[in-house]
Amino acid sequence: MFLSHVLQLDIMEKVANRRRLVVWVIMMINLSLFLSACSDGTPARKLLKHTDSSNTHVRLQLSDSLVVIDNELVEVTIQNPTGHLIGLKYKEMQNVLESRNHNHNKGYWDIVWDEDAYDKLETEHVDVITQTDDLVELSFTKKWNHGKTLPLNIQKRFIVRRGIPGVYMYGVFDREEDFPGAQMYQIRIAFKLKEDKFRFVAVSDMIQRIMPRSEDRDEHRSKTLDFKEAVVLTNPSNPSLKGEVDDKYQYSTENKDNKLHGWISDDDGVGFWIITPSNEFRTGGPHKQDLTSHVGPTALSMFVSTHYTGTEIDTFYKQGEAWKKVFGPVLIYLNSAPSNDDHRNILWNDAKRQLSDEIESWPYNFTGSEDFPHSEQRGQVNGQLLVQDRYMVRPLMQAKSAFVGLAAHGDAGSWQTEGKGYQFWTQTDNIGHFSIKNVRPGNYSFYAWVPGFIGDYKLDLNIIIHPGNKIELGTLIYDPPRNGPTLWEIGVPDRSAAEFFIPEPYPQFMNSITKDDTDKFRQYGLWDRYSDIYREGDLVYTVGTSNYSRDWFFAHVPRKTGNNTNRPTTWQIKYNLQDVNENGTYTLQLALAAASFAEVQVRFNDPNAVRPYFTTKRIGNDNAVARHGIHGLLPIKDRLHRMGVPTYGLCVNCNLYQETRDHLFFNCSMALNLKGKVLTTILKISWNAFIYYLWHERNQRIFRGRFRAVDAILKDVIDTVGIRLRDKAINKLDIINFNLCNA
Known part of the structure; x- marks a missing residue:
């Protein structure tokens, strides 16, 4: 043993x-x-803690209440049958979503419709679309039951792929012809992350920072400012944030730049990112601004909204109007890195790398919906855009960096308020060439605008895309609106107010949102700085001596007068015209970058005229200034104004003011100058005559004993003055002069 x-x-x-x-x-x-x-x-990518998943496969577990998809990198839990995303397990984090929230308030779709009705799109069924070792796709669905709920058929899709630490999400929504009319103001996906973990937000390379907690916005820790979205932190949980302003609109960005944003948990070295590889399904075109991430921590994927546009964007669906649209897919991407001094940069750069991969893969070929065409089912449009300006040295120029795109039919520029269809945009190269790729089959109009040139371009031709076809448009020429050479111009027609003077913010409302001055317009309260800077009077800009980057305030706002009241402000532009064409018409073009319940009135030379020469009337509802936007809707319809200024209405003597009788005789600069000289000359002649005849009368009375009445002496004075002025005699019988002088 x-x-x-x-x-x-x-x-x-x-x-x-x-x-x-x-x-x-x-x-x-x-x-x-x-x-x-x-x-x-x-590369930093190799420092990330991704497990090798090449030998793993995607697993699916279904129960009456839960659906779990696991690819050994991420575990996705969805409530059955509502379709709410309630769990994202990644690394050591059992759930990156806020576990304290109700299941309908973690990861969810929502729609705001009609009279502020709110629907979180809870579904009733789940279908397995695809289940392989490489991929699982699920569809959570609900058909409209002709009740009082949102008249919409709903599909919420989820895809988990082998080797990708995340979940793809997209929606397929449709309305049938017999559905009642409805207005859908907002469509989005929202994610509420663990508040005790995710404190650092990243929206761009420049907009990254530690964020307040949601509790910091409570009344005992903050003070509400001019509107409920903006608060100043008075007693935040993080003392370093005291005195800063928090406002979700400070983190908005344009659709074309809204490709990647998210949050980082510093303790865990984990990043949560929303990656949007295409804007084809977003409304309003490439320049529409919308929300990204904000205090919560909340991350948003916005598809439809009225932010920065107001209700001018078309979101009304009429009865009898069939409609279907795919929103997404977007990727919810998770990554991790060793928690150290550089982990934020590592996570951000890896997320940007993943974004590049997703853009390269677009349109995805792994989606299971027949409503999402793959690359071979799409088309392409090529061409070149030139600008013809006969009043410039080079009358035909390449449209460098122009924005060109396809959108639903409408007037030039109507793509900015188009809210139902798909849009496809790109920019031209240095010589105006463009290629709009991966266009869904459909019937479109071609639109464009060129930085540096005012106005919008639309091609008078329907663009019909069939699967796999390629359309060559050849050379297109844009002829900007103008009636003659430019005499003066204030600013740059680039559809932004960023080139104008943006003041320093109030010290008590500073926000460390940006790392440089390029986004200074995002600071709170800049609109009130106008009243501080122009205390004694409103803005006066003199063409030729003033500088618009220093002397033209970026927003034409009312003046604060105290007690929450404001009064309109009148800005003056002073200029002199040489060699005026007295029979011609001069054109003033006014491009408004944003307007909110505003009226712009234009008067020439007489600021006190009761009736303005031109008025926009009350326009706009984009609220861009208060929402820290550098523009709202761009110059279309009532945003681009062209008014002819006939020179026959101007005083021909000074070419500055409208000619009226009062102006001609009392206010005209030439008349004032002439009157002064005439009075001086006549006064001298009259004084000399007065002295002469007064002395003459004295001598006559002393030495000759002759006495004359005052009227006789006055007659001699008048005759003498007349003799001196006879070479400039005025024909008093001229009927025009007679009527003018005696009217």
Whole structure:
């Protein structure tokens, strides 16, 4: 028994030695790989803690209440049958979503419709669309039941792929012809993350910062400012944020730039990102601004909204109007890195790398909906855009960096208020060439606008895209609106007010939202700085001496007068015209970047005229200034105004003011100058005559005893003055002069 034990021990030791050898070899290999991964030339991507999933597969578990999809990188839990995303397990984090929230308030779709009705799109059924080792796609659906609920058929799709630490989400929504009319103001996906973990937000390379907690917006920790979205932090949980302003609109960005944003948990070295590789399904075109991430921590994928446009954007669906649209897919991407001084940059740069991969893969070929065409089912439009301006040195120029796109039919520029269809946009190269790729089959109009030139372009031709076709438009020429050479111009027609003077914010409302001055317009309260800067009077801009980057305030706002009241402000533009064409018409073009319940009135030369020469009437509802936007809707319809200024209405003597009788005789600069000289001349002649005849009368009375009445002396004075002025005599019988002088 003892010997047996000894022999067994010996054998066990030999086996153990072999195992230790294998373990040491494995450890040496791992150490070698680790050292290689830490070398200077290794991309940051290799420092991320992704598990090798090449030998794993995607698993699906279905129950009456839950659906779980797991690819060993991320575990996705969806409530059944509502379709709410209630769990995202990643690394050591059991759930990156806020576990304290109700299941309908973690990861969800929502729609605001009609009279502020709110629907979180809870579904009733789940279907497995695809289930393979590489991919699982689910569809959560609900058909409208002709009740009082939102008249919409709903599909909410989820896709989990092998090797991707995240979940793809998209929606397919449709209305049938017999559905009642409805207005859908907002369509989005919202995510509420763990508040005790995710404190750092990243919206762009420049907009990244530690954020307040949601509790910091409570009344005992903050003070509400001019509107409920904006608060100043008075007693935040993080003392370093005291005195800063928090407002979700400060983190808005344009659709064309809204491709990546998210949050970082510093304690765990984990990032949560919303990646949007295409804007084809968003409304309002590439320049529409919308929300991204804000205090919560909340991350949003916005598809439809009235932010920065107001109700001018078309979101009304009439009865009898069939409609279907795919929103997405977007990728909810998770990554991780060792928590150290550089983990934020590593996570952000990796998310940007993943964004590049997703853009390269667009349109996706793994979606299971027949309503989402793959690349071979799409078309392409190519061409070149030139600008023809006969009043410039080079009358025909390449439209460099122009925005060109396809959207639903409408007037030039109507793509900005188009809210139902798809849009496809790109920018031209340095010589105006463009290629609009991956266009869904459909019937479109071609639109464009060119930085540096006012106005919008529309091609008078329907663009019909069939699967796989390629359309060559050739050379297109845009002729900007103008009636003659430019005499003066204030600003740059680039559809932004960023080039104008943006003041420093109030110190008590500073926000560390940006790292430089390019986004200074996002600071709170800049609109009130106008009243501080122009205390004694309103803005006066003199063409030729003033500088618009210094002397033209970025927003034409009313003046604060105290007690929450304001009064309109009148800005003056002073200029002189040389060699005026007295029979011509001069054109003033006024492009408004934003307007909110505003009226702009234009008067020439007489600021007190009761009736303005031109008025926009009350326009706008984009609220861009209060929402820290540098523009709202761009110059279309009532945003671009062209008014002819006939010179026959101007005083021909000064070419500055409208000619009226009062102006001509009392206010005209030439008349005032002439009157002064005439009065001086006549006064001198009259004074000399007065002195002469007064002295003459004295001598006559002393030496000759002759006495004359005052009227006789006055007649001699008048005759003498007349003799002196006879070479400039005025024909008093001229009927025009007679009527003018005696009217």
